[in-house]
Amino acid sequence: MTVFLVLGFVGLALVLVSLLVGDHLEAAFGGAFNALEGDVFSTAVIGGFVSAFGFGAAAADGGGLPTPLALVIGGASGVVVGWFAWWLTRLVKDGPSDGTVSISDTVGQVGKVLRAIPGGDSYGVVRVSVGGHVMQCNASSLLAIEAGAEVSITGVLSPTAVTVAPVWNPQS
Template sequence: MIGVIGLVLLALSLVLGDVFDGAFDVLAGDVFSSAVLGAFVSATGFGAAAVQGFGAPTAIALPVGLAAGVVFGAFAVWLTRLIRDGGSDATLTTDDAIGRDGRVVTAIPADGFGVVNILIGGHTLRLNAKADHPIQPGTQVHVTSVLSPSAVTVAPVWDEIDQP
């Protein structure tokens, strides 16, 4: 029965969020969230029931159940922190491309737009690009400004090998 109560608490925390939000603010940390308490209670109940199912007396089943509860509770704390502190990886915007280098994908004509790929934090941002002079595909470029949410101005990256 205790295991089922823990599972109900886990389900409530999945659907409603932290059921105890604010109730345990005096106590620091993630230990008293509804997900952690639900994991602890259900593992304690099911762990003790499993040991009793093998014929062990209550005096042995209770400590084994509590140990299982602590292990699963610690795992729930770890998962909670992993999800919360994992970083947001906020959506990249065109402003993030300013000052970055990229490569021309589609030729940029003198009076129109081409396409460039900019690598930012492991993510490729594909943007329309305009330049003062025509730039051929494959050329490395530097983003100089933002024209719109989907377009930037670029300039070719100066390469010492090409200079006299």
């Protein structure tokens, strides 16, 4: 049982090292693990397998089962946890990521005027939040808009400038 517990803790240590150090561990060994590249042989999967194998076999051995049966239960536990670690690793690696926010993403958003917009061909400055990213843009409007007013972004003039219209506020 002690050997199984030691294997369980070694597997947990490997998982912890893979979480804290990640890809830097492979770089430290000069790419010696390149033959094992891929998600199936990642340190998270191997660590998950070893820890589940050790703890599963220790639980079965502690329950009074014969050693061969404890090994089978440990192996099955390791396969299940290893598969789950592989699945989670794949899910994280293949998951979508937010792209870079561009000025075209501001169209249709509501912003706040920071520097008054005189109207016509002159520019003011607005601040708008897109997907948690705050952007400041030069803004042009047909009508004059005071600083502090809310505006709707209606179009893009250039990579740094937008057209805006005042947001209707029934209280004013």
